[in-house]
Amino acid sequence: MINKLITRIKETNAPIVVGLDPMMKFVPEYIKKAAFTEYGETLEGAAEAIWQYNKGIVDAIYDLVPAVKPQVAMYEQFGIPGMVAFKKTVDYCKEKGLIVIGDIKRGDIGSTSEAYAVGHLGKVQVGSKSYYGFDEDFVTVNPYLGSDGVNPFVKICKEEKKGIFVLVKTSNPSSGEFQDQLVNGRPLYELVGEKVAAWGADCMGDSYSYVGAVVGATYPEQGKVLRKVMPKAFILVPGYGAQGGKGADLVHFFNEDGLGAIINSSRGIIAAYQQEKYAQFGEQNYADASRAAVLDMREDIAQALAAR
């Protein structure tokens, strides 16, 4: 799957992943109205609204980008109907040829971590048969529990030729509270980065590992260091746009080959129509606004990479 991701990045010339994090305040009123008319103001109604909203965006951008990243929390908050909308979104994106990165940030130990890996990347055994549960292509993983938490994911990645992105240095303001603490003179995130390189060493695609990392766009200097600490890890970079990361900050996350990073934007794309810059599209054409925002982001990144 890492090979496919790289191929699609080259084909689209867009190292971009669109974060499908549908908050209700992003969903156009006409979509909410239709969903509530059909299902009432219920969890099912909310799930229908976010699903229709997602579908519009996916239809508008699927040819421009290699991947999408649905944030499961935004679905999980609507209980079972929300999880059904998550699964529909994953399936639909795959039908459209998109690679799906499930932003699940799961992490546990042993058989429990394996259950998450099985449920999201692999197949679960039921009697003599086996089934995919949610069936994303990649997922994000939290490393706080150490190798016991990550290795079960690596095992399933090898079986399924899928991948993970391990949280190393997250984009949020308080990420330093624990991640930046100095251990023998070096920040903890570097130690986690070294582990990412080790976990990924024996599950390599053609040029990058199945085991990638998450490093926030808001920390470009740390990105520069981590790029060297884990040269074969693809870096998923959140925090572009709404969180303050800029194109020029992103260059350090890429290797000399122009690869090695994929930049996420969520609300900057999916709620583009709510920005002044794209307001002329209007609510009805929210998906066209998203398409325009993807094109602008692609240009921003291309210029930044050309200028380095």
Add this chain to the structure above:
Amino acid sequence: MINKLITRIKETNAPIVVGLDPMMKFVPEYIKKAAFTEYGETLEGAAEAIWQYNKGIVDAIYDLVPAVKPQVAMYEQFGIPGMVAFKKTVDYCKEKGLIVIGDIKRGDIGSTSEAYAVGHLGKVQVGSKSYYGFDEDFVTVNPYLGSDGVNPFVKICKEEKKGIFVLVKTSNPSSGEFQDQLVNGRPLYELVGEKVAAWGADCMGDSYSYVGAVVGATYPEQGKVLRKVMPKAFILVPGYGAQGGKGADLVHFFNEDGLGAIINSSRGIIAAYQQEKYAQFGEQNYADASRAAVLDMREDIAQALAAR
């Protein structure tokens, strides 16, 4: 909810939480057969099997213990039908008067963390109405992303008078890879423990905070230190039984008041019938074996506390 937990611990004289982590290999053959006959060897069949299995155990132990802790990964691996079984289990346990600790180990940032908090502890807004998604009483939270990840849970805990247990020092062998790293001469888990105390300081129940901690039974010396670092945090202690923790190891997790800790056992109770010690019950009476195992565990803990 922390007050209710303490009241129920006193009433039952059992600082015990039963981990409802239903692996298919624990489920008696006759239950699997009935479920597969009705639903086939499908995800629905698996979900029915684990639900019936859970129900039997809950019916056998609900009067003995204050709380249960379903591990969501064991349900999530079966996709949507698994999540439905999780929700049925949560609801049924609450009907039986049990406090439900959702072992979800979620953690993200800002609005995303709030979505998890809303989905599992709080109410989500849908138009003019609001709904509970999964509606546990407590959940476990991963602290790797810092205060940005934990504060949204604390906010919802205050609104709902519910609680969280933050991972501090986990029970697994490799938990030390990051958690034990020395920061200014002290292990990282102590720093996390201090944060737990800070996060919980302004959401106190009568004697303990809404914000608790997870510290593994397999690390009693660390438990002794952490008990002092966060005196008002209730400690959820996994790792008893199957993972090697013993009654005598547990005393350090309790305060002088005999409170402050609740010990989890999962397979040691739910799969007791598969142990030699309880084999005489037989598969058909698996739930009675679970009841006997709870009684033995209660006795083991009471003796350890009496001997200190």
